[in-house]
Amino acid sequence: MKGFLLISVLGVVAMLAEIFKLKKILLPLVVLGILAAYVLNFMEWEHPFSISYFENMIAFDKVALAFTGVILITTFFWFILSNSTYDGQPHMVDHFALVLFVVTGAIMLTAFTNMTTLFLGIEIMSIPLYVLAASKKNKINSNEAGFKYLIMGSFASAFLLFGIALIYGATGTFDLNEIRAYIASNPGNMPSFFYAGVIMMLIAMCFKVSAAPFHFWAPDVYHGSPTIITALMSTVVKTAAFAAFMRLFMIGFNGINETWTGILVVVIALSLVISNLTAATQTNVKRMLAYSSISHAAFMLMVILANVRSNLSVNAILYYSLAYSIGSITAFGVLNAVTKYGNENFEEFNGLGKRNPLLALCMTVAMLSLAGIPITAGFFAKYFVFTVMMTTSFKWLLILAVLTSAVGVYYYFKVIIAMYFRSSENEEPVKADMSSMMVIVLTAIITLAIGIVPSVVAEMFTV
Amino acid sequence: MLAGSLIVFPLIAALLVFMAKGKGARNLALGFSILQFALSLVALFQFKHNPASHHLVLNCTWVKTLGINFAVGLDGFAMLMVLLTTFLVPLIIVTSFKNTYDRENIFYGLILLMQMALVGVFMANDGFLFYVFWELALIPIYFICLMWGGENRGKITFKFFVYTLLGSLFMLVGLVYLYNHSISLAGTKSWAIQDLINSGRSLGADQQSIIFWLIFIAFAIKMPIFPFHTWQPDTYVTAPTQGTMLLSGIMAKMGTFGVMKWLLPIVPLGIEKWGGLAIGLSIAGVIYGSCIAIVQKDYKRLIAYSSFAHIGLIGAGILTATAQGLQGAMLQMVAHGINAVGLFLIADILLRHTGTRDIDKLGGIRSMNGNFAVLFLIVMLGAVALPLTNGFPGEFLLINGVFQFSATAAALAGLSVILGAVYMLRSYQAIMLGERKDSNIAFGSLDGSDKAVLIIICAAIIAFGVYPKALTDITEPAVKALMQNLK
Numbered sequence: 012m013k014g015f016l017l018i019s020v021l022g023v024v025a026m027l028a029e030i031f032k033l034k035k036i037l038l039p040l041v042v043l044g045i046l047a048a049y050v051l052n053f054m055e056w057e058h059p060f061s062i063s064y065f066e067n068m069i070a071f072d073k074v075a076l077a078f079t080g081v082i083l084i085t086t087f088f089w090f091i092l093s094n095s096t097y098d099g100q101p102h103m104v105d106h107f108a109l110v111l112f113v114v115t116g117a118i119m120l121t122a123f124t125n126m127t128t129l130f131l132g133i134e135i136m137s138i139p140l141y142v143l144a145a146s147k148k149n150k151i152n153s154n155e156a157g158f159k160y161l162i163m164g165s166f167a168s169a170f171l172l173f174g175i176a177l178i179y180g181a182t183g184t185f186d187l188n189e190i191r192a193y194i195a196s197n198p199g200n201m202p203s204f205f206y207a208g209v210i211m212m213l214i215a216m217c218f219k220v221s222a223a224p225f226h227f228w229a230p231d232v233y234h235g236s237p238t239i240i241t242a243l244m245s246t247v248v249k250t251a252a253f254a255a256f257m258r259l260f261m262i263g264f265n266g267i268n269e270t271w272t273g274i275l276v277v278v279i280a281l282s283l284v285i286s287n288l289t290a291a292t293q294t295n296v297k298r299m300l301a302y303s304s305i306s307h308a309a310f311m312l313m314v315i316l317a318n319v320r321s322n323l324s325v326n327a328i329l330y331y332s333l334a335y336s337i338g339s340i341t342a343f344g345v346l347n348a349v350t351k352y353g354n355e356n357f358e359e360f361n362g363l364g365k366r367n368p369l370l371a372l373c374m375t376v377a378m379l380s381l382a383g384i385p386i387t388a389g390f391f392a393k394y395f396v397f398t399v400m401m402t403t404s405f406k407w408l409l410i411l412a413v414l415t416s417a418v419g420v421y422y423y424f425k426v427i428i429a430m431y432f433r434s435s436e437n438e439e440p441v442k443a444d445m446s447s448m449m450v451i452v453l454t455a456i457i458t459l460a461i462g463i464v465p466s467v468v469a470e471m472f473t474v
Numbered sequence: 475m476l477a478g479s480l481i482v483f484p485l486i487a488a489l490l491v492f493m494a495k496g497k498g499a500r501n502l503a504l505g506f507s508i509l510q511f512a513l514s515l516v517a518l519f520q521f522k523h524n525p526a527s528h529h530l531v532l533n534c535t536w537v538k539t540l541g542i543n544f545a546v547g548l549d550g551f552a553m554l555m556v557l558l559t560t561f562l563v564p565l566i567i568v569t570s571f572k573n574t575y576d577r578e579n580i581f582y583g584l585i586l587l588m589q590m591a592l593v594g595v596f597m598a599n600d601g602f603l604f605y606v607f608w609e610l611a612l613i614p615i616y617f618i619c620l621m622w623g624g625e626n627r628g629k630i631t632f633k634f635f636v637y638t639l640l641g642s643l644f645m646l647v648g649l650v651y652l653y654n655h656s657i658s659l660a661g662t663k664s665w666a667i668q669d670l671i672n673s674g675r676s677l678g679a680d681q682q683s684i685i686f687w688l689i690f691i692a693f694a695i696k697m698p699i700f701p702f703h704t705w706q707p708d709t710y711v712t713a714p715t716q717g718t719m720l721l722s723g724i725m726a727k728m729g730t731f732g733v734m735k736w737l738l739p740i741v742p743l744g745i746e747k748w749g750g751l752a753i754g755l756s757i758a759g760v761i762y763g764s765c766i767a768i769v770q771k772d773y774k775r776l777i778a779y780s781s782f783a784h785i786g787l788i789g790a791g792i793l794t795a796t797a798q799g800l801q802g803a804m805l806q807m808v809a810h811g812i813n814a815v816g817l818f819l820i821a822d823i824l825l826r827h828t829g830t831r832d833i834d835k836l837g838g839i840r841s842m843n844g845n846f847a848v849l850f851l852i853v854m855l856g857a858v859a860l861p862l863t864n865g866f867p868g869e870f871l872l873i874n875g876v877f878q879f880s881a882t883a884a885a886l887a888g889l890s891v892i893l894g895a896v897y898m899l900r901s902y903q904a905i906m907l908g909e910r911k912d913s914n915i916a917f918g919s920l921d922g923s924d925k926a927v928l929i930i931i932c933a934a935i936i937a938f939g940v941y942p943k944a945l946t947d948i949t950e951p952a953v954k955a956l957m958q959n960l961k
Contacts, residue, residue: 379613384613384639385610386606394646398650401651413643413647417636428620431617432627432628466536466539469537469540
């Protein structure tokens with residue numbers, strides 16, 4: 012909770028920084044602030060001041076704290092990485108403030124216990140993102156991305172609100188625990204619009220996590236936005252959306268699984284197939300990563316589908332989001348450094364193995380992790396999902412996941428092949444500035460480290 | 475302690491070699507690999523002395539909540555395979571002395587990394603650890619083939635990678651199923667090999683059949699067994715010589731070894747039901763591979779197909795689950811490992827000295843270099859399994875094992891010996907004997923490093939042919955234990 016408050020204050024400070032001529036020291040200030048928030052967050056783990064706040068609107072239980080931790084770690088790396096993009100830019104201060112608000116919304120989503128806080132969190136997170144997506148205002152792609160994101164996002168929010176309203180109509184409450192109690196006490200005689208409300212919320216959440224067939228916005232938005240913003244979307248925002256998804260369906264709608272599991276199965280199967288097959292045909296690395304993020308979304312959804320409300324599932328989704336976020340930060344960091352020299356196509360990676368061996372090595376680690384090859388974090392992430400899925404009756408989905416993972420290897424390895432196998436006409440070394448280099452190397456090391464010793468994260472909640 | 479160091483040592487060596495500069499990397503890698511061989515000899519001494527010694531096993535917790543342990547150990551099978559690996563890797567490094575590779579430190583580092591993963595695969599006593607090493611072995615060899623391979627390497631190595639990865643993912647699904655099932659017997663979910671075996675055996679025949687195929691496909695692709703072999707010839711030909719040696723000499727044994735240690739004991743009912751079909755496929759591969767080898771013009775491709783045929787016979791022998799079959803398979807795995815390295819080296823020497831591997835263009839090399847002709851002859855005779863060479867006892871026992879399963883199958887498998895003699899002798903004749911076909915081709919004298927490797931290989935071929943008991947002594951107890959387990 013204290014970390015959450017600190018981040019929101021930090022956002023306001025960043026907004027005012029320009030007036031007080033703090034622009035020069037803003038980045039160190041923000042980074043230190045995030046670290047402080049992380050420490051505060053960590054301290055609450057053992058000694059919480061209180062678990063729920065504001066009349067049970069928000070509850071920082073251990074699950075929320077763990078996801079907040081993941082979000083803060085990724086934000087920390089993101090800010091250091093962003094230095095190379097924003098250094099000396101006139102609008103840096105506004106950007107920082109907006110990103111901090113995104114993070115505030117994201118943390119709210121990990122901890123809500125009330126559907127109004129859910130809606131607030133989603134809006135606080137999304138509205139700055141619409142602006143950030145369109146922040147390269149001279150580029151038509153970026154404008155398109157922002158506009159598309161705004162329209163699709165509002166559409167999803169409308170669904171969400173409609174769903175909340177219907178559920179309120181049936182239950183008379185916004186509180187997740189009370190909704191669950193209502194389901195438990197009225198088996199079989201709930202009004203049909205209650206089910207409609209649940210399904211509408213499911214659709215809205217699928218929009219937010221960009222699962223097929225509600226994924227159409229994602230590739231264009233990811234592609235059009237500035238790379239650094241795409242990095243934010245595919246890490247912090249994704250983690251938060253999943254934390255919210257999990258909270259909503261594992262706590263709130265836990266009693267009526269049969270209503271939503273059928274739909275979720277279709278969503279997952281479609282996401283796996285569409286994303287992997289489309290990603291394989293992309294020529295643009297950023298678009299490829301966008302499609303691949305849909306496939307990762309499907310993997311995380313599988314845990315929610317399994318709906319064993321156990322620590323095993325929480326561990327699995329937590330580990331998955333951390334592994335995926337850290338791997339993505341590395342990948343986008345390298346992409347950001349490489350694309351300074353041209354566009355974002357696979358050809359830009361040609362000969363990177365010679366032009367900057369360290370960068371190529373880190374990118375290889377990230378790609379191996381995203382493809383799920385041992386001993387990287389991505390492998391354990393997939394493995395945990397497998398173990399959770401094994402306990403359910405949807406084993407065929409697992410086989411589908413295995414097959415599509417093999418397709419995944421194809422497009423991730425396209426990058427590796429380009430780096431080591433193809434030569435480029437341009438032999439000049441690729442340079443990345445100190446701070447990005449540091450983040451890239453550090454995240455690559457973390458990817459390996461939590462792959463070798465997964466227990467540090469995977470045993471957060473004892474089974 | 476000793477068991478752990480067999481895995482950790484090549485890892486540290488690989489990291490040091492990555493950091494080395496220039497030619498130093500090569501010598502450093504050779505030095506480390508010889509030390510590793512010495513280490514495995516110490517292990518062998520310990521093993522002979524006291525097979526139950528606690529130095530030969532290591533068991534520590536890795537991920538506690540999931541029941542994953544870093545459990546490794548040396549039984550007879552593992553001991554022999556580790557010895558084979560540590561014996562071949564220094565030889566493989568020496569064969570590269572006359573080739574020039576750019577970024578040598580990476581090349582040799584990857585070879586040592588590969589060695590670490592291979593030793594890990596052979597020693598793992600924990601299902602999860604086995605899978606991790608299994609996958610880990612794929613990454614260095616992929617980069618070796620990708621960065622130093624020949625024409626069209628991008629596509630070919632990629633096919634190789636996806637093929638094997640897909641297979642191992644199925645294996646993972648099968649193993650996770652066994653792991654989840656183990657709770658009903660062991661009380662807690664466990665990855666330990668004995669718990670997985672118990673878990674597999676408690677399943678019904680239908681479930682065992684599914685598990686059999688999930689796991690078998692991974693091994694069948696790795697060996698490879700017909701019809702999962704399509705990645706193999708191209709990859710073997712495209713890979714740099716050292717990569718091919720690692721692939722056929724050692725990595726192919728991962729598959730056969732896996733069947734022996736991880737498939738036979740786990741799904742006996744599955745084997746009973748589907749073993750016949752799997753043996754049929756293996757033998758089909760033997761005949762198919764041999765026939766294609768006969769018509770090959772490129773000598774390296776010919777060996778690639780012959781390697782496929784030999785491995786098929788090993789697979790068939792293991793799947794019969796007879797003592798002779800298993801013992802023969804172990805012998806033949808060692809023999810094939812040694813011979814394959816020899817033959818691929820010969821293909822490389824031919825290319826380096828004459829500029830071609832095309833059998834039609836070569837001829838009369840014996841008159842140019844008699845020493846080479848003799849060494850080539852011995853390696854070739856080992857490959858056709860002439861008595862008193864190392865190929866013979868293994869092949870004999872294998873066919874014996876297959877015979878106990880079915881006389882027809884044994885007759886068909888026996889064709890491998892005849893067909894093997896056809897393509898091996900014919901190619902030898904064409905390359906070494908007769909007149910020079912192309913007067914532009916000169917051969918010159920052998921390089922010292924090549925000569926040394928060939929002499930060591932020839933010595934091993936004859937030594938193990940005359941005295942196979944040196945090898946069977948190591949594996950005998952393990953075969954007995956496995957047969958006991960299968961009953």
